[in-house]
Each structure stands twice: as structure tokens, then as C-alpha cells.
Amino acid sequence: MMKYIKSLAVCLLATFALVACNDNFEEGTPVTYPEKIDLGIWQNEYTATGGMSYTVNLTLNEQGDTVLDVTTLNTANNRANVLSHGKVKYNKQTGVLTAEYEESPYESPARVTIAFKNDLKSMTVNLYAIVDGKLSDKGFFTAVAGGAISYLGDWMLPDGRIMSLNADKSVVVGEGDDLVKGSFEQTDNGVTATFGSEKAVLSTNAKGQTYVQLNNAEPAYVTHITTQPKNDWYEYAIGNYISWLFASDGKGNEKPYECVLEYSPSREMARISGWLEQLTPQDLTFYWVIGEPSVTMGEKQFATSYTHVQDGQTLGEVFAMPVAIDEEGNTAVFEDNIFYFGMQYAIPGVGAFGANIDRYEITDILAAE
Numbered sequence: 001m002m003k004y005i006k007s008l009a010v011c012l013l014a015t016f017a018l019v020a021c022n023d024n025f026e027e028g029t030p031v032t033y034p035e036k037i038d039l040g041i042w043q044n045e046y047t048a049t050g051g052m053s054y055t056v057n058l059t060l061n062e063q064g065d066t067v068l069d070v071t072t073l074n075t076a077n078n079r080a081n082v083l084s085h086g087k088v089k090y091n092k093q094t095g096v097l098t099a100e101y102e103e104s105p106y107e108s109p110a111r112v113t114i115a116f117k118n119d120l121k122s123m124t125v126n127l128y129a130i131v132d133g134k135l136s137d138k139g140f141f142t143a144v145a146g147g148a149i150s151y152l153g154d155w156m157l158p159d160g161r162i163m164s165l166n167a168d169k170s171v172v173v174g175e176g177d178d179l180v181k182g183s184f185e186q187t188d189n190g191v192t193a194t195f196g197s198e199k200a201v202l203s204t205n206a207k208g209q210t211y212v213q214l215n216n217a218e219p220a221y222v223t224h225i226t227t228q229p230k231n232d233w234y235e236y237a238i239g240n241y242i243s244w245l246f247a248s249d250g251k252g253n254e255k256p257y258e259c260v261l262e263y264s265p266s267r268e269m270a271r272i273s274g275w276l277e278q279l280t281p282q283d284l285t286f287y288w289v290i291g292e293p294s295v296t297m298g299e300k301q302f303a304t305s306y307t308h309v310q311d312g313q314t315l316g317e318v319f320a321m322p323v324a325i326d327e328e329g330n331t332a333v334f335e336d337n338i339f340y341f342g343m344q345y346a347i348p349g350v351g352a353f354g355a356n357i358d359r360y361e362i363t364d365i366l367a368a369e
Contacts (some may be wrong), residue, residue: 004064031118033095039207042123043146051075054141055150056114056125058097059208061085062221069101069208069224070112070127071150072139072210076287076296077268078167080152081105083127084226086112093118104129106138112144136282137301137319149204151184151191157212158220163193163200171195197246211309233271236263236290237362241275244356245345246304261362263290272360279305284341286332295339297322301348308347310315316347323355337362 039058053073060309061067068163070083086099095116104110106129127138134153155163157173164172171182171193182195190203190210201213202222212222240245240256247255257277263270271283282305285298309315322331325342332341339360346352 006321020216031095031116031120033092034057034120035092035115036090036115037097037114041146041149041208042125042143044125044141045144047075049075052139054125054139055146056112056143057208057224058088058114062209068097068112068114069149070125071153071224072105072127073167076288079267080150080165080167081227082153082224083110083112084224086110101226103226103228106136107231110138111135131282134303134305136300136303139300149208149210149224151186151202154225155202155210155212156223156225157200158214158222159215162225165191165193165194171299173198230264230266232266233262233264235260235366236270237261238364239360239362241272241284242359242361243276244343244358245353246276246279246306256361258363260366261360263367271298275360276304276306286339288334291334293333293334295330297331297341304345315350318347318353319344320345320358325357 005348014044037058039060041058042056044052044054052195053075055071057069057071059067059069062130067085067118068083068088069085072083073079082103086101088097090097097114099112101110101112109130110299111128111130113128116124117124123143124140125143126140128135129138132135151165152167153165153329155165161174161178166172167182169183169185171184173180173182173195180196180198182193182289183191184191187203190201193200193202198215200215202210203219205211210222210224211219213219238260240258242254242256247257257274259272259274259277261270261272268287268289269285270288271285273283275284282303284302287296287298288294300321304318306317306318306327307314307316321344322332323342325333325340332339334340341358341360342353342355343358344355
């Protein structure tokens with residue numbers, strides 16, 4: 001048996017009642033936000049080991065419209081995904097910029113918001129998938145000024161081919177029988193990619209627009225396109241999910257929910273649908289190589305779709321937030337056909353129910369490893 005949870009959350013409660021962690025709600029001075037958010041490049045201020053790294057580029061498309069590109073790098077497996085050319089709206093009353101995406105790596109429409117903080121110097125970025133009309137959190141971070149865009153991901157070349165730039169400096173161009181591989185190098189103002197007998201030089205101007213010179217031709221505007229994930233999910237196993245908060249009858253008895261574990265070899269990722277039965281529409285996702293003990297949660301928080309009401313007051317939706325369960329700082333592990341997930345259930349900005357261990361116990365393998 002592994003050693004779990006050194007210490008529980010500060011707001012740990014013994015019963016299903018909620019107390020605010022911070023009751024200091026002073027009224028602030030009204031803030032006048034800028035008329036617009038200037039074009040620019042931002043990055044997350046901190047990337048945890050095995051965590052997500054983000055680069056945001058508010059730029060212009062070829063027609064001169066303001067658009068938003070977001071590149072996400074998963075440092076656990078060095079895979080990059082791109083949200084490309086989101087249509088932008090800005091509300092100067094709230095200081096919030098919103099970008100909408102019809103397609104996304106989340107296999108659904110997506111939305112990104114950038115909000116000025118009250119100091120008007122830093123901003124908060126939130127990434128969402130839109131599933132059945134509801135927002136599903138995919139990441140959030142404090143944005144700081146960045147020096148350059150991320151060139152990782154897929155680019156549409158002028159001749160219609162797709163060029164993929166990977167974190168290991170490899171290049172893949174085209175597909176099928178026309179597939180060509182190569183490598184790229186970072187330059188002062190972009191990258192130089194070589195593949196077969198060809199060369200593509202990418203460079204970015206002060207407006208965040210990228211141009212490519214393909215085989216010494218005239219530079220042409222090039223698009224950072226939305227990453228298209230492979231549809232290789234399959235049902236790997238069946239098992240029981242036990243939530244320390246929700247899977248209880250109030251008398252100390254567990255109520256496991258039977259649900260299916262799916263796996264994607266191309267992503268090295270697993271997902272559990274229905275992990276909170278009849279409650280959450282959001283899958284529980286995590287990066288994992290079949291059989292390995294190492295597990296990296298796919299999101300910083302997971303929506304439960306449960307809205308908590310206390311003393312007749314609606315306090316908000318409860319989210320499950322991964323927390324460390326061992327001295328190494330792991331938020332999840334796999335051992336003896338059981339996944340252990342450290343989960344704090346909380347209403348962001350209000351308070352927490354506590355932190356403890358959720359489990360998913362595999363009862364049957366549906367597909368060969």
C-alpha cells in the first residue's frame with residue numbers, strides 16, 4: 001500500500017458543509033480598463049515539471065482582422081497543440097477579451113478568455129472546451145509578456161501541405177506516400193526547417209504575423225493551424241470509480257460507479273467518462289502509459305456540474321482539483337490495477353470541502369495491451 005496525503009487542505013471539513021477560506025471581501029475601487037488590448041505575445045509565468053506551457057499570440061490575420069493563437073505544450077510528453085485564429089471580441093467595461101474557435105484539439109468548439117487584473121499589468125487566461133453548450137475548463141494561468149511565439153505545432157504551407165514542428169526539433173511534412181521528415185533550428189527571428197531537399201524559413205514580424213520563405217520563393221503569409229488529433233480512442237478497461245466526497249451514502253459506506261476507461265495510444269492518454277455518475281459531463285483525463293505507475297492529470301480542475309446550496313444560498317459549482325498525494329508531489333499514481341487520484345473538491349473563490357483520495361479500480365481489461 002502506498003503512502004498517501006501528507007496533509008489535507010487547509011479548508012478540510014469533516015461534514016458536507018462549506019466554509020469560505022477567505023472572508024476578507026473588501027470592496028475595491030472601480031477600475032477603468034483600456035479601450036483595447038494591444039497586439040502582443042504572452043506566456044504563462046510558471047511551468048511545473050510535467051505541466052503545461054502556454055504561448056498566446058494576439059495578432060492579425062492576412063486580412064487584417066485581430067485573431068488569437070494559443071499554443072499548448074505538454075511538458076510530460078512534449079506534445080504541442082494549437083488553437084488557431086480565434087475570432088476576437090473585447091469588452092472594455094469588464095476588461096475581458098474573448099476568442100471563439102469552431103474547431104479545437106479538444107474535439108469540440110473552444111473558447112479562450114483573457115482578463116485584465118485590477119493592476120492593469122497582468123492578465124488571467126482561461127481555456128475552455130464547449131461540450132453540449134457547457135464550458136469545460138482546459139487550463140488557466142497568469143500571463144506575462146513573452147518574447148516570441150511558439151513555432152511548435154502544425155503550419156499550412158503556401159502549397160497546401162501541412163508542416164508539423166515537434167518539441168524534439170523534428171519536422172514532418174505532408175502525409176501518406178508524400179510524407180517527408182527532417183529537422184529544424186531556432187533562429188533569432190523564427191525557425192529554419194529542412195526536409196528532404198527542401199527548406200522553409202519562418203519569421204514573425206512585430207504584429208505577430210508569421211511568413212514563410214519556401215525553397216527561396218517570395219515570403220508568403222503562413223497559418224498556424226488547429227491541431228487535429230487522431231481519433232484512436234478505444235475502450236481499454238471497465239472498473240469502478242469511488243469519489244471520497246460523492247461516492248458515499250453519508251454513513252461511511254462507499255457507492256462505486258461502474259464506468260469505462262478509454263485509451264488513446266497517439267496521445268498516451270486515458271479518459272474516464274461518467275466518473276461521477278449522472279453528475280459531470282466532463283471526462284476525467286490523464287496522461288499515462290499502460291502499465292506504468294506514473295500518471296499526470298490532464299487538467300488543473302474538473303467540473304462536477306454539482307451546484308452547492310447552503311442555508312438557502314447558491315454558492316456555486318463544485319470543481320475537483322488535483323492535489324499532491326505523496327512526498328514527490330504526484331497528484332495521481334497507478335498500482336495493482338488501481339488509479340489513485342488526489343482530489344480537493346472546492347468552489348473556486350469560495351471555499352473547499354477538503355482533500356482526500358479518489359480511486360478507479362479496474363475490474364476487467366477489455367482490450368489487449
